[in-house]
Amino acid sequence: MSTLELDRDRPAQGKLRVIDCDIHPAMNAWTEVHPYLAKKWIEHLTVFGSHLRHAFSEALTHPRMSPDAARVDAYPDEGGPPGSSLALMQSQHLNPNGVAFGILNPLRWNPGSQRNLDFGVALTQAMNTWQVERWVKNEPRLRASILIAQEDTEGSVAEIEARASDRNFTQILVLPRTDEPLGRRRYWPIFEAAARNNLPIAVHVGGTNGHPSTAGGWPSYYMEEHHAVAETMQSVVSSLVFEGVFERFPTLRVVIMEGGLGWIPSFNARMDKHWSRLRSEVPHLKRSPSEYVREHVWFTTQPMEEPGRASQLIDLFDRIGWDRLLFSTDYPHWDFDDPRHAFKAPLSEAQRAQLLYGNAQAFYGIG
Amino acid sequence: MARHVVATVDDIAPGQRKLVHVGGRDIGIFNVGGEFFAIANRCPHEGASLCRGRVVGLVESSEPGSYQLSRPGEMVRCPWHGWEFDLRTGKSFCDPRRTKVRAFDLKVEEGAALVEETLLRAETFPVSIERQYVVIEV
16 A cells, blocks of 8 residues: 655646536526526515425535535635636636536526426526526636426426527536436436437436435435435436336436446446346346446546555446546535546556546537 | 745744745645644645645544544644644544655744854745744755
């Protein structure tokens, strides 16, 4: 075992060239979306506010180690929450970290989890326009995600169609703890619209949407909830596979964001084992579950696994598939991964370039 | 190795820190209740600047349900992932053997003694005999 020592800068590496698939922009206040909301919804927001399906409407369910789950060094000097300043995002992240393209995934305000479906749809429309006007138009390296209010499929499909031809948008963002497991048929019109427009479905952790945050109920500690992203993503992937979503939509692409990576090989193996014995329960599956995952599902890298032995990380990537890994930092959140140091294994220049840039370039068709 | 004057003791109030660059290294100088410590600024995990982190005490527990807070202000938490480093040793609490930053020898010395020293490097300011200075060896 070697001692971790980063006291000195590493010898100069090739110039960093990164596509960051997970950046979280923030608003200073609700008023930022007012220009894009109908008057009646501004009034609704003012009178009734935002009502999510989980309790503590504007708060996270567990206190984070740091407010806003943010890097302590990501607060703008001029005030406002981390992620609200484009200038700081540029000087602290995009420029020094060689980010050629960055994909925005707005999480706060959880429009998909709004109890009032019509308000949720209006909010997605406003926040989608906000992403373009506030961010992409001012920073050509950034790309937006189409937020949808997934419990209102009709409203979601309309919003997908409205944005699909706009090159500022790269994907459709869904939060994973949907009212029913994500593969259920009520969500199929969304997958149909995604496939029709060749837009990936990005599933990013965020909020609980009224469900306990772990499969065993509400935990005591943030550390337990933080780990529960893995089991949440497992339920997303198994639902998509076993409901037959990938049989019905053979060109659909899904990217699982911020769910960790270490569980994927064992989860695939377990699904395959069950399928070999119980296949007749799901005869609509024509192939083993892991084949659907290998063909249809990508994974963002942050929070990167740190197994302690470099060979285990390489083995993990071998088993997931090197071409399925999309680099992400999670800026400005506290568990940010730095592109120089995220992979604690010796990678060839070609492997590094593939993980940091090439895979996302091919996946999103940018760059 | 050389000795470097990096601050006057008044530059860094108790609980505060100062980032200095000496001998090709970024080093954080921390004042813990009047005692000064110097550690490498760069977190060994992913390279964040430790000087941007929060200074905290050490929370421990003898059994579930009990909390003991000791050594107030003697730990710095990395501003990103929260690793806790002991300002006295540079060692992390959870993995002291492998995950650690270098701690540098630091002394507080009288200006009157320093002005006599020929091998000394005062990086940014003149040394006057009336004041006290933070001196590290790098």
